[in-house]
Amino acid sequence: MxxxxxxxxxxxxxxxxxxxxxxxxxxxxxxxxxxxxxxxxxxxxxxxxxxxxxxxxxxxxxxxxxxxxxxxxxxxxxxxxxxxxxxxxxxxxxxxxxxxxxxxxxxxxxxxxxxxxxxxxxxxxxxxxxxxxxxxxxxxxVFLRDDEDIAEEVRREVVVRLFGPRAVTVRVEVRDGVVTLAGGVRETALVPLAARLARAVPGVVDVHCGLAGPPRRPDLDPDLPEADRTPTP
CATH class of the missing domain: 3.10.580.10 (CBS-domain)
Structure with missing residues (x-):
């Protein structure tokens, strides 16, 4: 399409x-x-x-x-x-x-x-x-559309457009018209938009969105001031 x-x-x-x-x-x-x-x-x-x-x-x-x-x-x-x-x-x-x-x-x-x-x-x-x-x-x-055809459009029109051609960490899987988005992205504010745009792709029955932002570094001692947590040279 x-x-x-x-x-x-x-x-x-x-x-x-x-x-x-x-x-x-x-x-x-x-x-x-x-x-x-x-x-x-x-x-x-x-x-x-x-x-x-x-x-x-x-x-x-x-x-x-x-x-x-x-x-x-x-x-x-x-x-x-x-x-x-x-x-x-x-x-x-x-x-x-x-x-x-x-x-x-x-x-x-x-x-x-x-x-x-x-x-x-x-x-x-x-x-x-x-x-x-x-x-x-x-x-x-439209719901007779092949799963792979739907997946290709979601990758091209949603994932690449929103997160750029290097968004290789985003996985798109489609089974019986149900789209699953998984993986990590840097722009977490765009995740709800990605789910909404994927749902609008012709032939999509539902969307399961598991996109997440980059992992946070653990804060080993949050009670200490920022200066005290800076290692000495």
């Missing part, structure tokens, strides 16, 4: 099926089943993402199929009442769509999913046109 944060563009699905606003209800269900997806982006005539239709949007039709939503329900749940009567993507979709840019980091995409409660994000360019889809499972791909 060349020492840079993993981006949405690195893991997203580039081949995406999308809907037009006029797509019919049954056609939407068929497409979801055929492509085995739980949500589909809706595009305008220019290819810009204007909304998303999910399985939840479609289920409103089943939930209120007997017309039992009532007047109270129409006031309390206007979106559900509207979607229950909808027959095309334009009426079913949730808008505006929650989207993410291809150059966004995986951490940003994960926070966006968690905050909005969605499982898939349309990936859009600066002009709003659809570039791909990123899902929760896509974000987890």
């Amino acid at each position: 060349n020492g840079t944060p993993a981006l949405v563009n690195d893991v997203m699905t580039h081949q995406v099926v999308a809907l037009r606003a006029g797509a019919a209800f049954k056609d939407i269900v068929k497409v979801m089943r055929e492509w085995q997806v739980s949500a589909l982006p809706v595009l305008d005539d220019a290819g810009r993402v204007v909304g998303v239709v999910s399985e939840g949007d479609l289920l409103a039709k089943e939930e209120y199929q007997d017309g039992g939503i009532g007047r109270y329900g129409q006031v309390r749940y206007p979106a559900g009442a509207r979607k229950a009567d909808a027959v095309t993507a334009a009426g079913l979709m949730t808008a505006p769509a929650v989207t993410v840019a291809p150059e966004a980091t995986l951490a940003h995409a994960a926070r966006l999913m968690a905050r909005t409660g969605v499982k898939r994000l349309p990936v859009v360019g600066r002009d709003g046109t659809l570039r791909g889809i990123v899902s929760r499972s896509d974000l987890l791909k």
